[in-house]
Amino acid sequence: MNYSETLTYLYEHLPMFSRQGASAYKKDLTNTLLLCNKLGNPQQQFKSIHIAGTNGKGSTSHMLAAILQKAGYKTGLYTSPHLKDFRERIKINGELCTEDFIIDFVEKMKPAIAEIQPSFFEITVAMAFSYFAEAHVDVAVIETGLGGRLDSTNIITPELSIITNIGWDHMNLLGNTLEAIAGEKAGIIKQHIPVVIGEVIDETKPVFENAASQKNAPIYYAQQAFSVLEYQQTFTTLMVKLLNNKNGEIHAYQLDLPGIYQLNNLITILTAVNQLKQQGWQLSDNAIIEGLANAKSLTGLHGRWELLHQSPTVIADVAHNEAGITQLLHQIKLCKYRQLHIVFGMVKDKDPQLVLSLLPTNAQYYFTQANIPRALNATELTEIAKDYCLIGNTYDDVNAALKAAMQMALNDDLIVVCGSVFLIAEIEPIH
Structure with missing residues (x-):
């Protein structure tokens, strides 16, 4: 099969949530584990950062990947859905996954696909993990597709977990209360792995506290770590002045993602960066500034204001x-x-x-x-x-x-x- 035929095979043979909705959602990690086992468990062969949330996880994933990339790390990025090209889902240092890899991967996995009957998302996750492992990335930023606990991406053990926020979405699959939805998102919290919470409200904070406590996971709240002092916006940039509430330092950043809703994502990212620094990641002030200022061009993100x-x-x-x-x-x-x-x-x-x-x-x-x-x-x-x-x-x-x-x-x-x-x-x- 050529690339076009391969995509047609994926779209037509596998249940696809973006086209079909709930009927394509598999509330189970079994298929993803089976697929990755046949691939030699690539998810265990690279370091990762896992990001969930109702809104903002796409922007957060791309900006964080841009910072890591500017810091000199070979950075994988897995997000969904794509806008124009399927390969947008799987990138390394902003470069789309190659067509040849997708063709070869699908051809190789056809017997497993026939045997396991995975969804489109499950095979895509396995494909991304395999691509990152083969390329020997230093780190991969992994965005959940839907929820967290039962999301196909939730077979990784990341360096850091991030939950951007909780809102009303996918209630038919995740639950009819904010607490229930938060419980699903909190499913990405892992044993002893730090978690950063972007936005918290009265209904969701106890859910996160409880999940983190059960996993002995240190929990950090972005809204406690940073305060926005002022911002200015054009149609193409967002200039922000922030206060670090811990040390009193003031920093200024310019984002090429101009929506003011990026303010919440920005403090989430900076809180995450601080945690990564404590783990030994070398993320200079210049890498942070340059990554945030050029996230669109570095990662190819579109559709945000x-x-x-x-x-x-x-x-x-x-x-x-x-x-x-x-x-x-x-x-x-x-x-x-x-x-x-x-x-x-x-x-x-x-x-x-x-x-x-x-x-x-x-x-x-x-x-x-x-x-x-x-x-x-x-x-x-x-x-x-x-x-x-x-x-x-x-x-x-x-x-x-x-x-x-x-x-x-x-x-x-x-x-x-x-x-x-x-x-x-x-x-x-x-x-």
């Missing part, structure tokens, strides 16, 4: 759940514009009522859907939106919706595309 066009301003953001949309709307309120246009689509297993109830009624709406079976039908979404006084037209795909928005918008208007990672993935270059 990403500027796609000016006059009118077009922003793409992967916000898709209550917490993400709330943060996005806070960001929008800080912007100056004449009229707000929102291109919006969701997937079926999110709660459209909850998210739609948050959206502003004074925006122009363009309802659409991603080209995946899991997408919520745009016509249905448009009808539900009317109950929340959100009025707009329906479009077959995101590019038709975005084209209509740009035709309607004046130069000083703001267009935001959001609601689904898969919607952002289908945006074509704007000319």
Whole structure:
């Protein structure tokens, strides 16, 4: 098989959560363990950092990988889902996994796939671990796919665990309370391995404390470690001045990820960096500064308050759940514009009522859907939106919706595309 045929095989033969939803989610680590056992347990052959959370784990993973890379470490990065290219999931020092490796890996693993019947995510995790082991990476930053305790990535014993935050998402799989969701995410906490908690609330703190106590894992809270003194933002950068609450030092950083929701991710990353330093990792101030300033170019991250066009301003953001949309709307309120246009689509297993109830009624709406079976039908979404006084037209795909928005918008208007990672993935270059 060539590369295209190999991807078709993976997409068509294996249950895929991003397309099918809950039916593709395996609540068990058995398949991943079986696959990795056939590969010689590659997950035991490299050091790792494990990151879970409802929101922010993608940005946190990429920025931390960028810092490690600038510090001179050969750094693997496993994230999901991808936007444009499957190989975005598996990178080393920002370089995509090679097509040849994927072709050879799938060909080699076909008998095991037939025997074990893994999901798409399970085989992808095994593939990433195998790639990192063969390349002899110094460290790999591993982002969970969904949850933590039963996530396929949770067969590693990392140097450090990170949980960015807990919010309402995937309740059909993770639980209907914040405590239950936190319990699933806390499943990545390992025996004697330090854990950094990005954001904590009254409901989740006891869950983390209990999980860490049971595992004798030192626990560190980012919000206790650092305070944001001030910040300035453009559409392409975020300048932040932080106070280290422990030693009183003040540091300034510039991020190339400009969303203000990156403030929480930044203090999480710096708390994690401090823990890694205590373990002997050589992470200089310059590596931290350079990594944060160039995370997008170093790692290839997209879709986080990403500027796609000016006059009118077009922003793409992967916000898709209550917490993400709330943060996005806070960001929008800080912007100056004449009229707000929102291109919006969701997937079926999110709660459209909850998210739609948050959206502003004074925006122009363009309802659409991603080209995946899991997408919520745009016509249905448009009808539900009317109950929340959100009025707009329906479009077959995101590019038709975005084209209509740009035709309607004046130069000083703001267009935001959001609601689904898969919607952002289908945006074509704007000319």
